[in-house]
Amino acid sequence: xxxxxxxxxxxxxxxxxxxxxxxxxxxxxxxxxxxxxxxxxxxxxxxxxxxxxxxxxxxxxxxxxxxxxxxxxxxxxxxxxxxxxxxxxxxxxxxxxxxxxxxxxxxxxxxxxxxxxxxxxxxxxxxxxxxxxxxxxxxxxxxxxxxxxxxxxxxxxxxxxxxxxxxxxxxxxxxxxxxxxxxxxxxxxxxxxxxxxxxxxxxxxxxxxxxxxxxxxxxxxxxxxxxxxxxxxxxxxxxxxxxxxxxxxxxxxxxxxxxxxxxxxxxxxxxxxxxxxxxxxxxxxxxxxxxxxxxxxxxxxxxxxxxxxxxxxxxxxxxxxxxxxxxxxxxxxxxxxxxxxxxxxxxxxxxxxxxxxxxxxxxxxxxxxxxxxxxxxxxxxxxxxxxxxxxxxxxxxxxxxxxxxxxxxxxxxxxxxxxxxxxxxxxxxxxxxxxxxxxxxxxxxxxxxxxxxxxxxxxxxxxxxxxxxxxxxxxxxxxxxxxxxxxxxxxxxxxxxxxxxxxxxxxxxxxxxxxxxxxxxxxxxxxxxxxxxxxxxxxxxxxxxxxxxxxxxxxxxxxxxxxxxxxxxxxxxxxxxxxxxxxxxxxxxxxxxxxxxxxxxxxxxxxxxxxxxxxxxxxxxxxxxxxxxxxxxxxxxxxxxxxxxxxxxxxxxxxxxxxxxxxxxxxxxx
Amino acid sequence: xxxxxxxxxxxxxxxxxxxxxxxxxxxxxxxxxxxxxxxxxxxxxxxxxxxxxxxxxxxxxxxxxxxxxxxxxxxxxxxxxxxxxxxxxxxxxxxxxxxxxxxxxxxxxxxxxxxxxxxxxxxxxxxxxxxxxxxxxxxxxxxxxxxxxxxxxxxxxxxxxxxxxxxxxxxxxxxxxxxxxxxxxxxxxxxxxxxxxxxxxxxxxxxxxxxxxxxxxxxxxxxxxxxxxxxxxxxxxxxxxxxxxxxxxxxxxxxxxxxxxxxxxxxxxxxxxxxxxxxxxxxxxxxxxxxxxxxxxxxxxxxxxxxxxxx
Numbered sequence: 001x002x003x004x005x006x007x008x009x010x011x012x013x014x015x016x017x018x019x020x021x022x023x024x025x026x027x028x029x030x031x032x033x034x035x036x037x038x039x040x041x042x043x044x045x046x047x048x049x050x051x052x053x054x055x056x057x058x059x060x061x062x063x064x065x066x067x068x069x070x071x072x073x074x075x076x077x078x079x080x081x082x083x084x085x086x087x088x089x090x091x092x093x094x095x096x097x098x099x100x101x102x103x104x105x106x107x108x109x110x111x112x113x114x115x116x117x118x119x120x121x122x123x124x125x126x127x128x129x130x131x132x133x134x135x136x137x138x139x140x141x142x143x144x145x146x147x148x149x150x151x152x153x154x155x156x157x158x159x160x161x162x163x164x165x166x167x168x169x170x171x172x173x174x175x176x177x178x179x180x181x182x183x184x185x186x187x188x189x190x191x192x193x194x195x196x197x198x199x200x201x202x203x204x205x206x207x208x209x210x211x212x213x214x215x216x217x218x219x220x221x222x223x224x225x226x227x228x229x230x231x232x233x234x235x236x237x238x239x240x241x242x243x244x245x246x247x248x249x250x251x252x253x254x255x256x257x258x259x260x261x262x263x264x265x266x267x268x269x270x271x272x273x274x275x276x277x278x279x280x281x282x283x284x285x286x287x288x289x290x291x292x293x294x295x296x297x298x299x300x301x302x303x304x305x306x307x308x309x310x311x312x313x314x315x316x317x318x319x320x321x322x323x324x325x326x327x328x329x330x331x332x333x334x335x336x337x338x339x340x341x342x343x344x345x346x347x348x349x350x351x352x353x354x355x356x357x358x359x360x361x362x363x364x365x366x367x368x369x370x371x372x373x374x375x376x377x378x379x380x381x382x383x384x385x386x387x388x389x390x391x392x393x394x395x396x397x398x399x400x401x402x403x404x405x406x407x408x409x410x411x412x413x414x415x416x417x418x419x420x421x422x423x424x425x426x427x428x429x430x431x432x433x434x435x436x437x438x439x440x441x442x443x444x445x446x447x448x449x450x451x452x453x454x455x456x457x458x459x460x461x462x463x464x465x466x467x468x469x470x471x472x473x474x475x476x477x478x479x480x481x482x483x484x485x486x487x488x489x490x491x492x493x494x495x496x497x498x499x500x501x502x503x504x505x506x507x508x509x510x511x512x513x514x515x516x517x518x519x520x521x522x523x524x525x526x527x528x529x530x531x532x533x534x535x536x537x538x539x540x541x542x543x544x545x546x547x548x549x550x551x552x553x554x555x556x557x558x559x560x561x562x563x564x565x566x567x568x569x570x571x572x573x574x575x576x577x578x579x580x581x582x583x584x585x586x587x588x589x590x591x592x593x594x595x596x597x598x599x600x601x602x603x604x605x606x607x608x609x610x611x612x613x614x615x616x617x618x619x620x621x622x623x624x625x626x627x628x629x630x631x632x633x634x635x636x637x638x639x640x641x642x643x644x645x646x647x648x649x650x651x652x653x654x655x656x657x658x659x660x661x662x663x664x665x666x667x668x669x670x
Numbered sequence: 671x672x673x674x675x676x677x678x679x680x681x682x683x684x685x686x687x688x689x690x691x692x693x694x695x696x697x698x699x700x701x702x703x704x705x706x707x708x709x710x711x712x713x714x715x716x717x718x719x720x721x722x723x724x725x726x727x728x729x730x731x732x733x734x735x736x737x738x739x740x741x742x743x744x745x746x747x748x749x750x751x752x753x754x755x756x757x758x759x760x761x762x763x764x765x766x767x768x769x770x771x772x773x774x775x776x777x778x779x780x781x782x783x784x785x786x787x788x789x790x791x792x793x794x795x796x797x798x799x800x801x802x803x804x805x806x807x808x809x810x811x812x813x814x815x816x817x818x819x820x821x822x823x824x825x826x827x828x829x830x831x832x833x834x835x836x837x838x839x840x841x842x843x844x845x846x847x848x849x850x851x852x853x854x855x856x857x858x859x860x861x862x863x864x865x866x867x868x869x870x871x872x873x874x875x876x877x878x879x880x881x882x883x884x885x886x887x888x889x890x891x892x893x894x895x896x897x898x899x900x901x902x903x904x905x906x907x908x909x910x911x912x913x914x915x916x917x918x919x920x921x922x923x924x925x926x927x928x929x930x931x932x933x934x935x936x937x938x939x940x941x942x943x944x945x946x947x948x949x950x951x952x953x954x955x956x957x958x959x960x961x962x963x964x965x966x967x968x969x970x971x972x973x974x975x976x977x978x979x980x981x
Contacts, residue, residue, distance in 0.1 A: 029905040032708040034881060039704045040760050040781045041826070041876035176737055304851055350824050440789070491791050492772045538772050545748050582749045621745060 058412045058432030058446045064145040071587040073616040073632030077137040084147045085532045085551035090643040093273035097135045101162040103528045103557035111161040123316035125336040128455040133267045133290045138211040140181045140193040144168040151450030151480045154414040154430030158453040172197035172205035178670040185663030189215040209250040217242035218658040226277035236279040241270040257298050264291040275322035286320045304348040314338040329377045333370030352404040364392040384463040393421045408436040426451045440488040451475040458520045468519040478504045496534040530555030545579035566644040568594035587616035602647040610641035628667040698728045699752035703759025705732040710758045716923025744769045754934050778926045784829035790940035793933045795926045800945040802837040811969045817844045819867035823877030824849045853884045860891040872901040904952040912957045921948030950974045
């Protein structure tokens with residue numbers, strides 16, 4: 001009996017365990033399947049996502065990656081922008097550089113909107129533009145630069161007039177530890193950088209960047225100034241005094257859906273020529289402070305509905321001492337702030353359609369004006385202010401619909417209305433389509449308008465003996481039509497051709513009102529049209545990582561029936577990267593620029609064109625993948641070439657640019 | 671620059687590129703979306719077995735084991751210079767597509783491959799069986815079926831559902847599909863859908879099948895409304911599905927290896943995506959009887975496994 005019971009017990013146990021095992025296996029199978037589905041759910045590779053690729057956007061976009069920047073051996077942002085089709089860089093007499101876009105160039109580059117991680121950097125309200133402190137932005141911490149050519153006001157508002165340059169910097173995930181780098185080169189140039197980033201388990205993350213840059217400048221020969229040509233005492237002949245030193249501190253802090261980010265910059269610079277028509281000695285000093293602070297949060301209402309909110313505070317100030325005669329100095333300074341917020345709703349109707357709408361508000365304020373003059377820079381006395389304290393309120397609403405009615409077609413429709421308390425409202429639409437009519441061949445078309453708001457200096461310039469402000473100014477306007485084709489005829493080859501036509505109206509110009517006095521007026525128009533051709537071939541096989549590329553622009557910008565001065569009609573970039581192996585690669589870049597014509601009445605000969613060759617060598621991931629080293633030679637053949645000096649300085653010829661120059665760079669990862 | 675110097679520079683550049691060889695290695699890089707996922711790992715194991723038998727070399731990269739997978743993968747691709755990259759799962763494919771768009775690529779285990787950007791240098795083995803084949807088998811088993819219902823998420827399954835609808839139209843079957851964005855919508859969607867259909871089809875949609883609760887909801891609703899459920903995998907038989915036709919996972923791995931070798935030798939046209947070669951038909955006799963569902967007895971010959979109430 002006992003034997004029978006024990007057999008029964010064992011049997012029951014066995015049966016139970018078998019049943020349990022079956023159930024467990026079945027549950028395991030379901031769990032395994034659900035785990036697989038969960039893994040697949042992590043990434044949404046939708047048609048619309050794919051169409052965010054450069055090929056599929058409506059706008060003409062160029063993306064320069066961190067890898068590209070390393071190979072270029074870029075010393076600053078300008079070295080990166082130089083390679084972008086349709087963009088040219090030239091020197092100004094004051095020190096900062098002009099960014100020419102699609103055949104249009106102005107002294108302050110105020111028609112180009114530069115952004116850092118999506119935040120506009122046009123913090124200088126007096127004179128507009130961002131080139132003041134961002135032209136020589138260090139590039140070590142940059143992950144990507146996106147250059148969108150064409151009007152962008154329908155989405156970004158003011159000053160996204162000719163192009164938007166968005167600089168994306170490394171975040172905590174990209175850094176994942178400590179990275180440092182240092183660079184040394186010609187003209188006593190030195191750069192140092194330290195970055196640290198970490199993602200914490202509680203969803204917090206932090207990234208910090210610090211850069212220090214210093215250079216003595218290219219010491220370009222200046223043969224004469226307005227005094228020396230009269231035989232008067234002057235610094236000429238002499239050399240340019242464009243020393244530049246800057247500190248940058250950037251932070252990106254995140255916790256859950258909140259993010260606090262910003263950047264502080266202090267930049268001190270001399271000047272290239274000077275503020276007046278006399279060559280400055282080394283006593284001209286420009287001192288800029290710039291920062292922004294942004295608190296943002298993404299609210300996920302539903303999977304397909306998110307709301308982005310942000311509050312921001314921008315600050316810009318300068319305190320500049322200009323030498324205007326051998327023993328005459330003026331000091332000018334001010335502080336600008338912009339405080340505001342933005343709310344943007346993103347609604348994904350489906351993978352084929354996304355609607356973005358938003359509202360922004362900002363209060364802009366200018367104050368703490370400094371205007372002094374005297375013969376001794378240490379003992380200047382107050383003078384009448386040359387501008388005015390000013391407050392501006394502005395708000396804007398925008399709507400954009402990105403719709404893919406077919407997998408091969410994307411339509412974009414958008415519009416933005418902005419209202420300013422000082423000059424009223426402006427409405428800017430944008431529309432376009434992208435059609436992949438054959439596999440790997442896409443056709444683009446877009447039309448849009450943009451505006452540039454009058455700067456405070458243009459509205460309220462005062463007590464200036466030769467130039468008057470005009471509070472009645474309206475914004476400048478541009479209407480741009482462009483069409484293009486992108487093709488990948490064979491694997492690895494990307495080609496693109498774009499035609500654009502821009503009509504710029506109500507240009508804010510200095511119009512003579514008396515024989516020696518000018519005034520800002522909405523006057524004149526410019527027609528800029530051109531063709532941009534691009535091609536890039538990426539090698540495969542043993543040459544994986546190598547590429548050759550070329551871009552050529554043919555541009556024709558006309559004002560009053562004349563080609564715009566100081567702008568070339570042709571510009572070509574040829575680049576080649578040869579990856580020797582997994583570590584070493586070399587880079588070559590040839591820039592060919594056409595000659596540029598002069599202003600009406602300027603009798604100088606055209607500025608001659610030139611071709612420059614730069615070479616670079618890069619070693620990556622050495623010594624346990626911790627070290628990158630690069631060495632670059634710019635203008636290898638020591639070509640003597642010139643950037644155009646303004647007509648008012650016609651007696652000095654033009655600005656001689658840097659000859660052969662070297663730059664070495666070391667980067668360490670910990 | 672003098673023209674002679676410019677010409678010298680051009681000659682140097684041409685020489686750089688002219689001097690290098692274009693020989694290819696026959697190494698395969700396997701990129702696994704998540705090693706811990708059974709399906710991915712089974713496919714990888716079977717894939718490697720075939721490569722080994724054919725004396726192919728391979729390197730492996732598991733995305734879940736790297737904090738900065740993108741940078742490390744890019745570096746590995748440069749280092750290994752593989753002739754082909756085998757991507758297991760959508761995550762792997764998506765990353766490789768971005769990092770090395772010009773490399774020859776093969777994918778499998780990617781849900782709804784039609785949403786991927788499959789270029790000339792891309793090959794694949796679909797995760798789903800041919801919907802035409804599935805519909806024809808369904809019709810064979812249940813000749814009276816006229817209307818099939820399914821739930822899906824637009825982001826993940828739109829293209830697959832469109833294909834099903836086209837194939838169904840050709841078979842004279844009506845498809846009623848309902849998109850959902852969240853599992854919370856499942857219950858309402860089923861209440862609306864089930865009364866209108868003859869059978870409910872579970873497709874491999876990762877939003878609909880987010881967790882066990884969503885699976886339970888589907889079968890509970892179907893049971894309440896006495897509607898049979900057909901599923902893409904036999905794991906749902908135990909939950910109450912009457913029929914499943916599932917792609918054999920191990921076969922996908924072996925099939926991928928075969929395709930990889932052919933693709934590596936350019937013996938197959940670029941852009942080729944094969945349907946899974948192996949399938950298994952499982953019939954739940956118990957659920958069938960409970961629903962008193964009429965089915966074609968001749969179809970039993972096509973069944974690989976019959977599950978009764980005692981199993």
